[in-house]
Amino acid sequence: MEAFGLLLHGFAVLLTWKTLLLMMVGLVLGIFVGVLPGLGGPNGVAILLPLTFTMDPTSAIVMLSCIYWGALFGGAITSILFNIPGEAWSVATTFDGYPMAQQGRAAEALTAAFTSSFIGSLVAVLLITFLAPMISSFALKFGPPEFFAVYLLTFCSFVGLGREARHKTVISMSLGLLLAGVGMDTVSGQLRMTFGSADLLRGINFLVAVIGLFGISEILLTMEERLALRGHAAGISLRVVRSVWKDLPKYWVTLLRSSFIGCWLGITPGGAIAASFMGYNLAKRFAKDPESFGKGRIEGVFAPETAAHASGTSALLPMLALGIPGSGTAAILLGGLMVWGLNPGPLLFVEHKDFVWGLIASMYLGNVVGLVLVLTTVPIFASILRVPFAAVAPMIVVSCAIGAYAIQNAMFDIWLMLGFGVVGYVFKKISIPLAPFTLALVLGSRAEDAFRLSMIGSGGDLKVFWSNGLVGTITTLAIVLLFWPVIDRAVGGIVRRVRPAA
Amino acid sequence: MSNTDHEIVVDDPTAPDDSSPALASKLAVDIVVSLLLLALAITLGWDNWRTGASWDATGPQPGYFPFYLSIILGAASLYGLGAAFASRREAAETFVTRAQLRRVMAVFVPTFLFCLATQYLGLYVASFLLIAGFMRVIGRIAFWKSLLTAFVFTAAMFVTFDIAFDVIMPKGPLEAVFGR
Numbered sequence: 001m002e003a004f005g006l007l008l009h010g011f012a013v014l015l016t017w018k019t020l021l022l023m024m025v026g027l028v029l030g031i032f033v034g035v036l037p038g039l040g041g042p043n044g045v046a047i048l049l050p051l052t053f054t055m056d057p058t059s060a061i062v063m064l065s066c067i068y069w070g071a072l073f074g075g076a077i078t079s080i081l082f083n084i085p086g087e088a089w090s091v092a093t094t095f096d097g098y099p100m101a102q103q104g105r106a107a108e109a110l111t112a113a114f115t116s117s118f119i120g121s122l123v124a125v126l127l128i129t130f131l132a133p134m135i136s137s138f139a140l141k142f143g144p145p146e147f148f149a150v151y152l153l154t155f156c157s158f159v160g161l162g163r164e165a166r167h168k169t170v171i172s173m174s175l176g177l178l179l180a181g182v183g184m185d186t187v188s189g190q191l192r193m194t195f196g197s198a199d200l201l202r203g204i205n206f207l208v209a210v211i212g213l214f215g216i217s218e219i220l221l222t223m224e225e226r227l228a229l230r231g232h233a234a235g236i237s238l239r240v241v242r243s244v245w246k247d248l249p250k251y252w253v254t255l256l257r258s259s260f261i262g263c264w265l266g267i268t269p270g271g272a273i274a275a276s277f278m279g280y281n282l283a284k285r286f287a288k289d290p291e292s293f294g295k296g297r298i299e300g301v302f303a304p305e306t307a308a309h310a311s312g313t314s315a316l317l318p319m320l321a322l323g324i325p326g327s328g329t330a331a332i333l334l335g336g337l338m339v340w341g342l343n344p345g346p347l348l349f350v351e352h353k354d355f356v357w358g359l360i361a362s363m364y365l366g367n368v369v370g371l372v373l374v375l376t377t378v379p380i381f382a383s384i385l386r387v388p389f390a391a392v393a394p395m396i397v398v399s400c401a402i403g404a405y406a407i408q409n410a411m412f413d414i415w416l417m418l419g420f421g422v423v424g425y426v427f428k429k430i431s432i433p434l435a436p437f438t439l440a441l442v443l444g445s446r447a448e449d450a451f452r453l454s455m456i457g458s459g460g461d462l463k464v465f466w467s468n469g470l471v472g473t474i475t476t477l478a479i480v481l482l483f484w485p486v487i488d489r490a491v492g493g494i495v496r497r498v499r500p501a502a
Numbered sequence: 503m504s505n506t507d508h509e510i511v512v513d514d515p516t517a518p519d520d521s522s523p524a525l526a527s528k529l530a531v532d533i534v535v536s537l538l539l540l541a542l543a544i545t546l547g548w549d550n551w552r553t554g555a556s557w558d559a560t561g562p563q564p565g566y567f568p569f570y571l572s573i574i575l576g577a578a579s580l581y582g583l584g585a586a587f588a589s590r591r592e593a594a595e596t597f598v599t600r601a602q603l604r605r606v607m608a609v610f611v612p613t614f615l616f617c618l619a620t621q622y623l624g625l626y627v628a629s630f631l632l633i634a635g636f637m638r639v640i641g642r643i644a645f646w647k648s649l650l651t652a653f654v655f656t657a658a659m660f661v662t663f664d665i666a667f668d669v670i671m672p673k674g675p676l677e678a679v680f681g682r
Contacts, residue, residue, distance in 0.1 A: 050663075050669060051662075051667065053667075053669060054667050054668055054669065165585070167578045167581045167582050167585060168578075168582065170574065170575075170578040171539060171575060171578045171579060171582065174571050174572075174574045174575040174578065175539070175542075175575060177568075177571050178546055178568055178571050178572060178575060181567065181568040181571070185564040187564070188563075188564045190553060190564045191553075192549070192550065192553055192564055192565065192568060193546055193549050193550065193568065195549065216613065219609055220606050220609055220610060223605045223606055223608065223609050224518065224598070224602045224605060224606055225517075225518075388637075388641055388643065389641075390636060390637050390640050390641020390642075390643060391633075391637050391641060391643065391651055393609060393636065394612070394616075394629075394632045394633040394636040394637070395633060395655055397609075397612075397613050397616060397632065398616075398625075398629040398632060398633065398655070398656075398659065401616070401617070401620060401625065401629075402625065402659065402663060402669075402671060405620075405625065405671060405672060406663075406669045406671070409670065411620070411621055411672055414617050414620060414621075415617060418613065418614065418617055421613075422610075425606075426531065426535060427535075429528070429531070429597055429598070430528055430531055430532050430535060430597070432535075448567045451562075451567060452561055452562055452566075452567065455561050455562055456560065456561035456562075460557055460561065460562070
């Protein structure tokens with residue numbers, strides 16, 4: 001087992017006091033961010049990214065990914081105790097988690113949530129450990145046409161499989177790709193879309209946009225709502241943990257099913273939100289007494305949490321192996337890689353073994369440490385909600401500004417961040433999805449380079465995207481996915497006509 | 503089940519009133535955004551056309567890729583315009599109510615002023631002013647608490663970024679007095 005040996009090496013990289021300390025700091029910050037209203041995984045990672053600029057890449061990614069794990073754990077706390085889903089993917093957790101808290105079983109629900117998050121992540125990390133090296137070594141054979149086809153597949157699957165109106169996904173994506181092209185053209189050195197502005201010469205930085213879109217706009221959105229809350233504070237005793245864990249084997253089918261759903265949806269850009277709902281609904285459908293769901297059933301906490309975390313974790317698989325993020329947060333981590341001077345893609349596994357295996361090892365360790373941490377510190381974090389939002393909001397604004405400025409030391413970026421904050425606020429309210437924008441902005445220049453290199457190689461012949469079996473299959477699949485809703489309807493129509501009775 | 507159970511209650515006295523009149527419908531905003539995106543698509547498309555959006559001896563010119571993206575963006579916004587007019591549902595949905603907008607502005611305006619202050623006074627002074635001012639004026643938190651929180655947070659940021667991590671932030675006259 002080559003992967004196993006490399007993983008052990010990863011643990012060796014990780015087990016220094018400094019890294020472990022950073023891990024704890026990351027987890028605490030992450031839980032903090034997850035508990036705070038209006039902040040979640042992507043925002044937290046984006047805002048705290050500048051802290052890592054002066055670190056070496058391994059420490060930086062360990063800390064950032066721990067912020068991410070922490071935020072995932074933190075989201076469950078508010079869903080169960082206050083019926084406030086910190087994240088869209090925690091919505092399904094509130095269905096049974098909050099009733100449990102109302103019945104005085106908050107500790108049990110929290111233990112169930114944390115444990116199942118841990119199990120979901122663990123399954124996904126196991127998948128990453130063994131699958132990612134294989135995929136990346138396969139992808140080493142890719143040339144520019146193959147890469148462009150894979151990028152195309154990612155973009156098309158967003159349009160075809162997304163739940164938002166298709167034209168809104170297309171708007172969000174093409175806008176992201178366009179803004180990625182602003183500034184100096186990397187191939188010819190010519191300036192594009194700068195309109196004579198010296199500030200636009202640097203281009204529109206991905207992280208600045210993300211901080212505005214997710215940080216500033218989220219504060220504006222949060223302020224719109226009633227911020228009053230009422231809930232339970234609960235400490236978790238060892239006795240509760242033991243009793244929940246003792247019952248765990250009874251739910252192995254639910255856990256396994258949800259892990260599988262999560263991993264699958266995490267790798268394809270369906271995301272954690274879909275995964276958590278699907279995990280919940282399937283658990284309900286296969287249950288002997290579906291009507292007891294929603295009234296405080298522990299399985300109703302296990303199912304969505306496992307799926308959400310499996311999906312959130314496995315979204316990192318395509319990022320590591322191919323350089324294509326499977327979620328918004330993964331896209332931000334990818335942006336981080338570039339800031340630290342690493343080139344995402346399959347070569348990462350060859351050129352930066354320490355980094356990759358350090359990261360994978362940190363996923364194991366981060367989840368174990370995170371589990372212990374949340375189980376012991378829930379009361380402290382729940383009381384964070386007592387801090388008035390009027391004190392938290394300006395601090396978040398300041399952190400956002402620090403983050404935006406630190407990336408390129410440019411005052412212009414602070415203004416850009418504010419602009420993106422307004423754009424994000426408006427887009428979210430008229431349901432233009434932000435994830436395709438983020439993805440397009442981070443992949444834009446690489447997708448364009450891949451396209452141009454393949455075109456130069458083939459002398460401008462588009463047939464290069466069908467020049468061999470591999471690239472042809474990916475390109476065709478991309479086009480099928482793009483028109484999936486149309487195809488789905490057409491096939492459905494034919495089936496109905498053939499079998500009118502059915 | 504556990505004896506440690508106690509309630510956490512947080513009130514929000516300035517919460518937006520649910521009966522507040524709507525200022526804009528989603529339909530109106532959708533149309534305005536579509537028009538703005540269309541204008542952006544035309545501007546960027548024109549700029550890329552000027553840069554060169556065809557093929558030459560070395561392959562596609564620099565403007566080629568973004569030019570066609572502008573066309574896709576323009577087409578999608580046009581479709582969005584049509585879809586917005588065709589949909590009756592969106593017209594009934596509220597984009598923002600008066601009370602909500604007031605609250606959003608209560609964050610946006612201070613944030614804007616903070617950015618302005620950062621440009622002239624430096625980030626640390628601006629952040630002290632923002633936090634203290636926001637807590638006091640918007641949050642109606644006691645004066646000394648606001649000042650103390652603002653000072654502690656700003657000082658912590660200064661120590662973390664300027665001293666420990668060596669990440670340089672914009673600075674103004676105050677830092678100059680202390681020679682940093």
